[in-house]
Amino acid sequence: DTAVSQTPKYLVTQMGNDKSIKCEQNLGHDTMYWYKQDSKKFLKIMFSYNNKELIINETVPNRFSPKSPDKAHLNLHINSLELGDSAVYFCASSQDGTSGNNEQFFGPGTRLTVL
Amino acid sequence: GQSLEQPSEVTAVEGAIVQINCTYQTSGFYGLSWYQQHDGGAPTFLSYNALDGLEETGRFSSFLSRSDSYGYLLLQELQMKDSASYFCAVYNQAGTALIFGKGTTLSVSS
Numbered sequence: 621d622t623a624v625s626q627t628p629k630y631l632v633t634q635m636g637n638d639k640s641i642k643c644e645q646n647l648g649h650d651t652m653y654w655y656k657q658d659s660k661k662f663l664k665i666m667f668s669y670n671n672k673e674l675i676i677n678e679t680v681p682n683r684f685s686p687k688s689p690d691k692a693h694l695n696l697h698i699n700s701l702e703l704g705d706s707a708v709y710f711c712a713s714s715q716d717g718t719s720g721n722n723e724q725f726f727g728p729g730t731r732l733t734v735l
Numbered sequence: 736g737q738s739l740e741q742p743s744e745v746t747a748v749e750g751a752i753v754q755i756n757c758t759y760q761t762s763g764f765y766g767l768s769w770y771q772q773h774d775g776g777a778p779t780f781l782s783y784n785a786l787d788g789l790e791e792t793g794r795f796s797s798f799l800s801r802s803d804s805y806g807y808l809l810l811q812e813l814q815m816k817d818s819a820s821y822f823c824a825v826y827n828q829a830g831t832a833l834i835f836g837k838g839t840t841l842s843v844s845s
């Protein structure tokens with residue numbers, strides 16, 4: 621059974637377009653995250669949601685808008701895509717959003733290429 | 736803010752032991768985590784240390800020294816499948832998100 625799933629796995633699009641990435645977790649976790657991994661493999665937190673409420677927005681351009689319709693889903697919408705948005709985007713979830721031995725489970729990633 | 740330093744690359748041969756070090760600077764410390772990521776794959780959790788000392792899980796062990804702001808991941812009896820990137824991570828000051836190091840690429844050869 622898939623724990624954290626993302627769609628699509630690959631996304632190729634033109635500059636200026638708007639696109640969405642969907643994420644779902646079936647682990648019953650309360651907290652979900654979006655990370656961006658660049659070409660140098662640097663993994664950076666973008667957003668964190670706990671029980672549908674935004675906890676963290678880490679200096680991400682407001683072209684990126686997360687939406688959590690329920691605690692099992694956290695989608696990422698990106699407006700006016702730019703070349704620099706090309707990266708792998710990972711969704712993750714954890715039991716709760718607090719510190720501690722709070723293992724995060726990552727989805728398979730969405731490789732976004734902006735042309 | 737939080738920052739972590741780890742070597743960018745490590746190479747070793749099958750059967751060997753390798754240690755990947757991580758030093759960190761944090762405003763508030765909750766613990767040190769390690770994640771493994773194979774090429775094209777997702778990061779997967781390996782270990783978490785909140786207290787000083789060594790935690791062992793099979794061939795992998797993780798160590799923490801809070802006074803030195805230092806930890807390491809020890810991989811024993813290396814196998815080809817251990818070739819991957821390894822990330823250390825600490826929580827942000829609020830304790831609500833992980834901040835990852837830049838990763839260490841481990842290459843295991845036969």
